Amino acid sequence: MSDGRASSITQMQSKISISNLDFFYGKAQALFDINLEIPEREIIAFIGPSGCGKSTFLRTLNRMNDTIPIARVDGNVTIDGENIYAPGTDVVALRRKVGMVFQKSNPFPKSIFENVAYGIRINGIHQNKADMQERVEKALRDAALWAEVKDRLNTSAFGLSGGQQQRLCIARALAVQPEVILMDEPASALDPIATQKIEELVVELKKEYTIVIVTHNMQQASRVSDKTAFFMLGKLVEYNATQKMFQNPDEKLTEDYITGRFG
């Protein structure tokens, strides 16, 4: 966690700027000198073989790795020009700004309404009961789930299908009004129809949010993202506009991976 190191020149339009990022699990290094600029209101896809560090990298962006005792970060991550690894950073405020959707949907053992209301309540965002109702409804509408659940808001979230649960988790993340949303393979456990809904939703959300999405699905990356980053063995191999990446990548390694020659 060095903040003394001179930070690289941050481009003004970057929402998130990562420079010289190393990451360790104990003695094992998982990420090597990552440098990446993430522009505002774009969708960035992280691709790469299993274990290449893309999820680890994603979790450095909202300091979720703090929960792992042996994890150690070196380098700079700045969001809106602020180094999130600077001492005294309010992790709670950071996570409110940088929301996260996980690989496996993880609703709370509460009602559908309470799942969405939870983040609003703990952050004290709402003014009164009516305001809470409105915010929950808006989040569910934004997550394209409202129509399916509006008559059963007080039933258990576990009664929803897998795809609905994942959209509920997206609604839950949206409800606290983040600026960035990190998605860790949000559709990997879903069928093609549910996946399509999530993808449409992600593209729709781009209007308001900066989105970083980890995916194993090449087609998904090419369908939804503006830029793609390809990771391998903890290193960022290539970072380019998605179209270029999938049609004419700079690196031979990228081409081999995308065309399925390995991995």
Next chain:
Amino acid sequence: MASLTTSIDRRRRVVNSVMTSLTAICAVFVSVLLLLIIGYIAVQGFSSLSFQFLTDTPKPVGEGGGIGNAIVGSAIMTLLAALIGLPVGIAAGVYLSEYGKNWFGNTVRFIADTLIGIPSIIIGIFIYTLVVLPMGRQSALAGGLALAIIMIPIVARTTEEMIRLVPNSMREGALALGAPQWRVSLNIVLPAAASGIATGAMLSIARVTGETAPLLFTALNSRFYNFYLDQPMSSLTVQIFNYATGPFEVEHAMAWAATLILVATILVINIFVRTVTRKKF
């Protein structure tokens, strides 16, 4: 196709069926044992049961008498033990599972496990020295404390195990929304583990309801209805002990009847726990 069945296969099948039968016989033996005990107690105890027996206080031999005050005493002391033991035990369990992955947690865990294994009479003597001697007399308070000490490690360890079962993804989900750690523990993890914790709590209550030894030194006994916590108090288990060790046949019959009530209570608690905690989410 005869080649498919070699002598090794035959041997394996014979061993397999012998072993399966052996385990089945042992399983049946365990259930039969429990049924025999309950059945025998029911047969022996049922004839002495009456409304009067359930409400009366002990009387001199030949004048009837009952276990009313003992039932009330057991209820009061168990309640007292639960009021002290459950909050402490549950809080300790939360600590162990959420923050206890260090040398301190390991030490507490080891001590709790040892405490569970300590004979309950030693806990009785401990409270006798610590509470009864300074107070100058046995009391319901001392009895309740002794039972609480028996409960705490059991509740702490079951709570810890139950909380361990809450998937980590649920914690991460709450943390990612900007919830501080203590809120995650309090309003996500605890409710998710609630039914399991309740099961552990009820089973520990059932366990201490059946304790005799720690009460002999601490609460002693009383021939009257007593509602004062600083006075000796009767309990079902100690009353059974007294009736059973008495010289008269009538007393033995009353011991059986009281035993029936005690066993029935514990059985009801267990059945209640099983039905109520059948999973909801």
